[in-house]
Amino acid sequence: MPELSMIKALNDALDVMLARDPDVLIFGEDVGYFGGVFRVTDKLQEKHGATRCFDSPISEGGIVATAIGMSAYGLRPVVEIQFADYILPAYDQIVSEASRLRYRSNGEFIAPLTVRSPYGGGIYGGQTHSQSPEAIFAHVTGVKTVIPSTPYDAKGLLIAAIECNDPVIFLEPKRLYNGPFDGHHDRPTTSWAGHPAADVPEGHYAVPLGKASVAREGSEVTVLAYGTMVHVSAAAIEESGIDAELIDLRSIVPLDIDAITASVRKTGRCVVVHEASRYAGFGGELAALVQERCFYHLESPVERVAGWDTPYPHAFEWDYFPGPARVSAALKRCLETPA
Amino acid sequence: MKPRSRLALHVPAPSSRPGDKPDFSGLDIPEAGEIRRPPCDTAEAEMRDLPYALIRVLDDEGAPQGDWAPRLSPDVLRGGLRAMLLTRAFDERLFRIQRQGKTSFYMKSTGEEAIAVAASMALGAKDMCFPTYRFVGWLMARSHPLLPLVNQIFSNEKDPLKGRQLPILYSAREYGFYSLSGNVGSRFGHAVGWAMASAYKGDDKIAMGVIGEGTTAEGDFHEALTFASVYRAPVILAITNNQWAISSFSGIAGAEATTFAAKALAYGIPGLRVDGNDFLAVWAAIRWAAERARLNLGATLIEFFTYRAEGHSTSDDPAKYRPSEEAGAWPLGDPVERLKQHLIAQNEWDEARHEALIAELTEEVRAAVKEGERAGVLGQSKPSVKEMFENVFEEPDWRLIEQRREMGS
Numbered sequence: 001m002p003e004l005s006m007i008k009a010l011n012d013a014l015d016v017m018l019a020r021d022p023d024v025l026i027f028g029e030d031v032g033y034f035g036g037v038f039r040v041t042d043k044l045q046e047k048h049g050a051t052r053c054f055d056s057p058i059s060e061g062g063i064v065a066t067a068i069g070m071s072a073y074g075l076r077p078v079v080e081i082q083f084a085d086y087i088l089p090a091y092d093q094i095v096s097e098a099s100r101l102r103y104r105s106n107g108e109f110i111a112p113l114t115v116r117s118p119y120g121g122g123i124y125g126g127q128t129h130s131q132s133p134e135a136i137f138a139h140v141t142g143v144k145t146v147i148p149s150t151p152y153d154a155k156g157l158l159i160a161a162i163e164c165n166d167p168v169i170f171l172e173p174k175r176l177y178n179g180p181f182d183g184h185h186d187r188p189t190t191s192w193a194g195h196p197a198a199d200v201p202e203g204h205y206a207v208p209l210g211k212a213s214v215a216r217e218g219s220e221v222t223v224l225a226y227g228t229m230v231h232v233s234a235a236a237i238e239e240s241g242i243d244a245e246l247i248d249l250r251s252i253v254p255l256d257i258d259a260i261t262a263s264v265r266k267t268g269r270c271v272v273v274h275e276a277s278r279y280a281g282f283g284g285e286l287a288a289l290v291q292e293r294c295f296y297h298l299e300s301p302v303e304r305v306a307g308w309d310t311p312y313p314h315a316f317e318w319d320y321f322p323g324p325a326r327v328s329a330a331l332k333r334c335l336e337t338p339a
Numbered sequence: 340m341k342p343r344s345r346l347a348l349h350v351p352a353p354s355s356r357p358g359d360k361p362d363f364s365g366l367d368i369p370e371a372g373e374i375r376r377p378p379c380d381t382a383e384a385e386m387r388d389l390p391y392a393l394i395r396v397l398d399d400e401g402a403p404q405g406d407w408a409p410r411l412s413p414d415v416l417r418g419g420l421r422a423m424l425l426t427r428a429f430d431e432r433l434f435r436i437q438r439q440g441k442t443s444f445y446m447k448s449t450g451e452e453a454i455a456v457a458a459s460m461a462l463g464a465k466d467m468c469f470p471t472y473r474f475v476g477w478l479m480a481r482s483h484p485l486l487p488l489v490n491q492i493f494s495n496e497k498d499p500l501k502g503r504q505l506p507i508l509y510s511a512r513e514y515g516f517y518s519l520s521g522n523v524g525s526r527f528g529h530a531v532g533w534a535m536a537s538a539y540k541g542d543d544k545i546a547m548g549v550i551g552e553g554t555t556a557e558g559d560f561h562e563a564l565t566f567a568s569v570y571r572a573p574v575i576l577a578i579t580n581n582q583w584a585i586s587s588f589s590g591i592a593g594a595e596a597t598t599f600a601a602k603a604l605a606y607g608i609p610g611l612r613v614d615g616n617d618f619l620a621v622w623a624a625i626r627w628a629a630e631r632a633r634l635n636l637g638a639t640l641i642e643f644f645t646y647r648a649e650g651h652s653t654s655d656d657p658a659k660y661r662p663s664e665e666a667g668a669w670p671l672g673d674p675v676e677r678l679k680q681h682l683i684a685q686n687e688w689d690e691a692r693h694e695a696l697i698a699e700l701t702e703e704v705r706a707a708v709k710e711g712e713r714a715g716v717l718g719q720s721k722p723s724v725k726e727m728f729e730n731v732f733e734e735p736d737w738r739l740i741e742q743r744r745e746m747g748s
Binding site for chain 2: 029030032033034037050051054055056057058059060061062085086089124125126127128129278279308309310311313314315316319320
């Protein structure tokens with residue numbers, strides 16, 4: 001199997017779907033000739049033609065609105081919002097239109113579009129190239145929200161998203177584009193080469209939406225994470241010497257509630273980790289679900305590790321970013337709480 | 340009846356790509372001085388030719404032509420030249436600084452300096468500019484000290500914005516420069532609101548909003564024009580049409596169908612289209628629109644026709660999406676060279692003084708960068724971590740207090 005970075009795996013997924021389904025088309029800012037600012041659509045215009053992969057005006061609301069119209073017609077548009085920080089002008093289209101079209105028309109019209117967007121921090125991108133807005137989509141019913149953490153999952157989940165008949169927000173952890181990142185920013189960067197999850201099969205395959213993966217089996221505490229924080233949590237588990245079970249949620253809507261409850265009932269403890277700021281973050285929903293469904297199995301309060309409740313600050317990248325030290329500390333607190 | 344034809348999706352493409360010869364043959368460029376200058380209190384309905392024209396003052400020999408030519412003293416012109424050259428020297432040095440890994444990001448204004456500098460000089464000290472990230476020339480023209488800008492770019496302990504913002508996204512209220520954001524276009528409406536506030540208070544201040552041609556596709560642009568029109572806001576709404584939005588040529592923003600200045604027509608406000616590389620034309624257009632605004636006659640939309648001579652930022656290589664010779668082939672030339680030529684033609688400048696000025700400004704920038712480096716570059720020095728939690732609200736709430744404590748600051 002070819003070894004691919006996350007960027008190449010995403011590019012491969014789009015290439016496979018363009019070749020397979022004439023109703024798939026791609027547009028977004030700079031995605032055409034240039035191939036996207038992160039190169040995810042590199043050479044797709046050259047290979048599949050200008051009407052299959054093309055540049056759009058700088059208008060996130062317009063991009064998503066026209067994609068909804070196309071998808072209502074019967075196409076499967078895959079649009080790119082250049083940074084998730086810039087998705088908010090499209091929020092009304094996502095919340096009021098894409099997510100409810102099926103419901104309000106009783107299924108007469110549907111919106112099977114995919115909105116891809118790089119998100120998350122760790123690249124010194126400041127306030128407007130670093131945010132993690134997943135919770136504001138998870139709060140909206142009728143739209144799915146998917147976040148891969150490896151090249152293998154990125155390709156399989158993106159194909160599943162494109163084939164899904166509901167709208168999907170597909171958030172790509174940009175710090176993982178070129179290699180896994182465990183939060184140790186002061187160490188040399190690593191590429192995906194040699195990583196088992198960089199073995200990406202050729203051709204078509206799908207990773208089902210709503211199915212978590214167990215990134216590490218363990219017995220003492222369950223860690224719930226997605227995106228970059230899967231790798232950060234794995235490092236924290238390794239360094240703390242705690243036998244934690246790490247669950248990579250892969251999609252937060254739909255959520256694999258069975259995997260979560262099975263693990264927490266086994267370990268009796270839970271730490272929730274995300275980059276997004278803490279207050280009203282998706283971690284709050286996870287903590288509530290665990291409390292509702294596993295209360296009598298819990299031996300300590302659910303811990304949350306998250307970004308601080310401030311805008312994403314440029315100079316304080318590594319003070320803000322919840323790195324392995326903060327995750328380790330939460331794991332220890334969780335275990336120290338007497339049963 | 341015509342036979343039915345199959346529909347086909349149109350996707351605009353530029354006239355040339357890497358490997359092609361630059362091609363600007365499609366541009367219709369009138370002679371300098373050719374376009375009429377109506378009095379600034381003329382009714383909008385009487386000026387609907389202007390959004391399709393191109394106001395130019397300096398001719399190929401550097402001589403001012405026509406009714407739009409402003410009467411500016413040689414000292415003012417030399418001041419403009421100095422601010423443009425300082426902007427260029429600053430951009431060149433700080434771009435290299437980013438390449439050396441001393442900061443995360445940088446963006447140059449190269450080729451567009453005349454717009455920010457002439458606007459800054461033509462407007463009043465109390466007027467407020469809502470700039471784009473290619474408007475540092477505004478600050479240079481108002482003699483903003485260089486060191487705070489360098490410290491902001493380094494996000495170091497002396498950064499006036501406390502390390503919270505991406506490099507070059509300055510804020511300088513005292514200099515009439517509104518806080519920048521990485522989101523394009525989202526301050527265009529703020530300019531209109533600021534202007535409405537000035538009218539509400541019965542003041543005489545006006546505002547200037549700036550947006551790139553690519554960003555005219557955002558709702559922010561159309562919303563701002565609607566409010567400006569409805570409330571006759573005393574605001575100048577400027578589009579810097581530099582032909583490129585990262586890799587997308589202006590056709591992706593609608594330039595195949597009409598001019599950007601012509602967007603004004605549907606809102607019933609005057610639209611001017613101006614050679615943005617002509618310092619005198621930029622000055623004249625800004626003064627015309629400012630006078631109209633101060634007469635309580637409302638907003639003007641101005642398209643400054645220019646060319647982004649460098650990449651979008653430190654993050655892209657323009658040779659990947661356009662011919663590398665394209666900037667040199669731009670038919671409206673370079674704004675610095677054109678103003679220099681004008682001053683020399685007036686016997687108010689010469690090559691030796693020009694070279695000496697460049698050397699002086701290069702040294703000024705070098706000294707400021709050295710001084711900033713002494714405080715520390717990105718990653719070596721930063722403001723106190725407690726600053727991360729300040730100014731979220733006027734007073735931090737319990738969350739921020741607890742989190743700051745957890746950080747140990």
